[in-house]
Amino acid sequence: MTGPRTYLDHAATTPPAPEVVQAMLPYLTEMWHNPSSIYVEAQEAAKALDRSRARIAQLVGAADPDEIVFTSGGSESDNLALRGVVAASTRRGKHVVTTGVEHHAVLDPLEQMEREGVAEVTVLPVRPDGSVDPAAVEDAVREDTVLVSVMHANNEVGALNDIAEIVRRVRAKNPRTVVHTDAVQSAAHLGVHVDRLGVDLMTFTAHKMYGPRGAGALYVRHGTPLQGQILGGGQERRIRAGTENTAAVVGFARAMELAAERREADISHERALQERLLEELPRRVPMLAITGPKDADSRLPGNVSCAVGFVEGESVLLALDLAGIAASSGSACTTGSVEPSHVLVAMGMPGELARGSLRFTLGRQNTEADVERVLEVLPGIVQRLRALSPIPVTEPPSDWAPWFE
Numbered sequence: 001m002t003g004p005r006t007y008l009d010h011a012a013t014t015p016p017a018p019e020v021v022q023a024m025l026p027y028l029t030e031m032w033h034n035p036s037s038i039y040v041e042a043q044e045a046a047k048a049l050d051r052s053r054a055r056i057a058q059l060v061g062a063a064d065p066d067e068i069v070f071t072s073g074g075s076e077s078d079n080l081a082l083r084g085v086v087a088a089s090t091r092r093g094k095h096v097v098t099t100g101v102e103h104h105a106v107l108d109p110l111e112q113m114e115r116e117g118v119a120e121v122t123v124l125p126v127r128p129d130g131s132v133d134p135a136a137v138e139d140a141v142r143e144d145t146v147l148v149s150v151m152h153a154n155n156e157v158g159a160l161n162d163i164a165e166i167v168r169r170v171r172a173k174n175p176r177t178v179v180h181t182d183a184v185q186s187a188a189h190l191g192v193h194v195d196r197l198g199v200d201l202m203t204f205t206a207h208k209m210y211g212p213r214g215a216g217a218l219y220v221r222h223g224t225p226l227q228g229q230i231l232g233g234g235q236e237r238r239i240r241a242g243t244e245n246t247a248a249v250v251g252f253a254r255a256m257e258l259a260a261e262r263r264e265a266d267i268s269h270e271r272a273l274q275e276r277l278l279e280e281l282p283r284r285v286p287m288l289a290i291t292g293p294k295d296a297d298s299r300l301p302g303n304v305s306c307a308v309g310f311v312e313g314e315s316v317l318l319a320l321d322l323a324g325i326a327a328s329s330g331s332a333c334t335t336g337s338v339e340p341s342h343v344l345v346a347m348g349m350p351g352e353l354a355r356g357s358l359r360f361t362l363g364r365q366n367t368e369a370d371v372e373r374v375l376e377v378l379p380g381i382v383q384r385l386r387a388l389s390p391i392p393v394t395e396p397p398s399d400w401a402p403w404f405e
């Protein structure tokens, strides 16, 4: 790699903050002992875990630190929430409601449970901006619905969901239905409060908020039926076995603390850069449609997603990489696959247009110069790729029209 690089993929992962690394170091070098052991060094590690749990509980508004279960990250928390509730609720039913734009860490375990015959899943369509209609969730809830899982903020197009309203409606229809939300993307940017949102289960991960990878949590409201999925040593109140990753948990708590301290500054910084890109990209690149909500208030700060007609998103990404810009075509986990993003397809976007999807996600270190660099290089990249394309660049098909409005 030569020359300066511009990192615009903060929704995939964020660089650990220096304060986070500092907080973690003593637990890698001195207090590395097993927190379940009896001697004094181990007890120091156990105390650090307790302090981190209490701090995270306080930051997300949990009534009791015991409601925070540490996991290895967002995927594990999502899997635990879904499998754990379904397994603990077999006498009440097996119906689960979710949406077509969830992360694969939600959709894949549900699909697997359906194949196994232990769950019956209703996957709801979403609105063209990627958000879900709370009334549609309410309509889908039945007497035997044991779980509703709807993400707080979408990782690809930045659409925010009105989780508080969804919870109110679900409770009114069936007070026994458990509600889970994946707050992996929103917790970093917006801050989340379990009582204000009203959910029973909430998924977090540290590495999207300038913390380390390999640390996350599931908030579990007391009284929620949940069967542990990793069995063994009995850690995490027997819900999640495994020797705790003390250093990562300490880093996670520090990252969440910093996110809370810097929230206002982070939001206004990211919104300013985001707005410039959202406004300017469609002006500079012909046949580029912004995807996700149009107004900033309904959109995750820092998220800029679009679909460019008559190019492959992957080819644009490679060219951007050569120009020193690191971006994504949607979720990092599906980068490399030739299928158009399941999120854009669920939003109703024609597959041919969805193939040209790009995502720029801004963070603390980005500057106006980074944004200007994208605006400078992207039009030329798209023009070159279109000129080389074996597919003739014609007038956009009529079903693309609504996406350019």
Ligand SMILES: Cc1ncc(COP(=O)(O)O)c(C=O)c1O
Pocket (backbone or CB within 6 Å): 011, 012, 072, 073, 074, 075, 076, 078, 103, 105, 151, 153, 154, 155, 182, 184, 185, 205, 206, 207, 216, 331, 332
């Ligand atoms: C919405 C959402 N949920 C879950 C995950 C998975 O989190 P992790 O990488 O910590 O397993 C991601 C990561 O991209 C995400 O964006």
